[in-house]
Amino acid sequence: MPDQVYIQPLTFAPAPQMVDGDAIRLAGGMVYAREFAVMLRRDGELVQRQVVTASGILRAFENLPGDLAAAAEAQWANLRKVHEPxxxxxxxxxxxxxxxxxxxxxxxxxxxxxxxxxxxxxxxxxxxxxxxxxxxxxxxxxxxxxxxxxxxxxxxxxxxxxxxxxxxxxxxxxxxxxxxxxxxxxxxxxxxxxxxxxxxxxxxxxxxxxxxxxxxxxxxxxxxxxxxxxxxxxxxxxxxxxxxxxxxxxxxxxxxxxxxxxxxxxxxxxxxxxxxxxxxxxxxxxxxxxxxxxxxxxxxxxxxxxxxxxxxxxxxxxxxxxxxxxxxxxxxxxxxxxxxxxxxxxxxxxxxxxxxxxxxxxxxxxxxxx
The missing domain is CATH 3.20.20.20 (Dihydropteroate synthase-like)
Structure with missing residues (x-):
């Protein structure tokens, strides 16, 4: 089983301005996520977990091995994706x-x-x-x-x-x-x-x-x-x-x-x-x-x-x-x-x-x- 990365939104804000903009609009909806766990799974077990806010998440991707940074960036884009009607x-x-x-x-x-x-x-x-x-x-x-x-x-x-x-x-x-x-x-x-x-x-x-x-x-x-x-x-x-x-x-x-x-x-x-x-x-x-x-x-x-x-x-x-x-x-x-x-x-x-x-x-x- 290849290494897998996951990004879990952990904490939320009523609105982005209440946390100085350090939050994302989750999936184009009415929920704003502030803190995220960036997790690495190897052979079915979690081996790495880092908690960051939206402003620091790209730096957290630098700690991922191999080509998982690209996978993490794709998931990060998905979390902010606005879905068409x-x-x-x-x-x-x-x-x-x-x-x-x-x-x-x-x-x-x-x-x-x-x-x-x-x-x-x-x-x-x-x-x-x-x-x-x-x-x-x-x-x-x-x-x-x-x-x-x-x-x-x-x-x-x-x-x-x-x-x-x-x-x-x-x-x-x-x-x-x-x-x-x-x-x-x-x-x-x-x-x-x-x-x-x-x-x-x-x-x-x-x-x-x-x-x-x-x-x-x-x-x-x-x-x-x-x-x-x-x-x-x-x-x-x-x-x-x-x-x-x-x-x-x-x-x-x-x-x-x-x-x-x-x-x-x-x-x-x-x-x-x-x-x-x-x-x-x-x-x-x-x-x-x-x-x-x-x-x-x-x-x-x-x-x-x-x-x-x-x-x-x-x-x-x-x-x-x-x-x-x-x-x-x-x-x-x-x-x-x-x-x-x-x-x-x-x-x-x-x-x-x-x-x-x-x-x-x-x-x-x-x-x-x-």
Whole structure:
């Protein structure tokens, strides 16, 4: 395993002027990072770590061996990269603030709302309309549960579930993501009006997926999951979960680019809850800013997940709103551009208040001090 370098944003400022400009605007968003850890990994182990502020980071690169300085400079540029908006049909989704992706499950066995919308299309349509009215930028439609132990779905059944939902969301003018790992479902959903391919297997489940995604011209979300085949939660063994997931996503992105998908169409998801313990999920949450060094927009999906129940007296999925909003706000503080959630109204409200605080911080109340 070759030496690898990583740059982790550690501390943050409400606005750059409060630290005399010694901070960067993280990934073109509303978060300003001040201190960074420049880390060297050799044979899977961290062997060097230096903490510097933005003004001193280039000098820290001089201490790196071989050609790693160039890799560090590329990551440094990625941390400051301004991402272009997503053009999804008639909708333009800007990535300079957190955007909310509402979940619409048309499955019989989702961990949170299994069967509720599959068996009642009118209720599903009403739910989609409510999410859009509440401020969802994107509706993410899935026809197969990916919870641990869920049975695989035949692609014909998945298409029958997904396509009608895509059609009625498209009739509302929604920007639509299809949550699937099967190219036949991807194709049917895009033809029905979907705009994004959201593949929890990072295009690994079917050898045809990369070629189809490249030819489609649509944005693609690549999620980390350790398992192969039908069990994406299997084989979750890590030496360092944060750096292992970082390296995995880097390789997944590179495979997609080599397969013909332009880098500007790739979004990355660290896959919270997939083949990871609660402790590993918490480590990833606290290290989310590191993943901006990959140079892609980030999607965070933690809504109502098991880790919330584990931290709140085993609260069932429908009683995890507070924890879901808390994790969403942590994602916003980390600069994540897309937040995939069940509770759209509450998360949009939290985002709007968060943004108000961020906007206000740009006005320096101490500017009059000599």
């Amino acid at each position: 997503l053009q999804l049909g008639e909708r333009t989704i800007r990535l300079d603030q957190p955007q909310i992706m509402g979940i619409l499950n048309v499955t019989p066995d989702s961990f949170s709302d299994g069967g509720k919308f599959l068996d009642n299309p009118e209720e599903a349509q009403g739910h989609a309309a409510a999410m859009l009215e509440a401020g969802a930028a994107i509706v993410d439609i899935g026809g197969e549960s990916t919870r641990p132990g869920a049975a695989a779905v035949w692609e014909g059944d998945e298409i029958k579930r997904v396509v009608p939902a895509v059609e009625y969301c498209a009739s509302m003018g929604a920007a639509i993501s299809v949550d699937t790992r099967r190219p036949a479902v991807m194709e049917a959903a895009l033809e029905a009006g979907a705009h994004i391919i959201n593949d929890v297997s990072a295009l690994r489940h079917d050898v045809r997926s990369v070629e189809f995604a490249a030819a489609s011209g649509k944005p693609v979300i690549l999620m980390h999951a350790p398992g192969q085949g039908d069990d994406l939660h299997a084989d979750g063994s890590y030496r360092n979960v944060v750096l292992d997931v970082f390296d995995w996503l880097r390789l997944a992105r590179d495979r997609a680019v080599e397969g013909g998908i332009p880098a500007e169409r790739i979004i990355l998801d660290p896959g919270l809850g997939f083949g990871k313990s609660m402790a590993e999920n918490l480590l990833l949450m606290n290290a989310l800013p590191l993943f901006h060094a990959l140079g892609q927009p980030l999607l965070l999906g933690v809504s109502r997940k098991r880790m919330i129940g584990a931290l709140s007296n085993e609260a069932p999925a429908h009683r995890r709103l507070g924890g879901s909003v808390a994790l969403a706000l942590a994602g916003m503080d980390a600069g994540c551009q897309l937040l995939r959630v069940h509770d759209v109204f509450e998360t949009v409200q939290a985002r709007n208040v968060w943004r108000g605080l961020r906007d206000s911080a740009l006005t320096d109340f101490s500017a009059a001090i000599d």
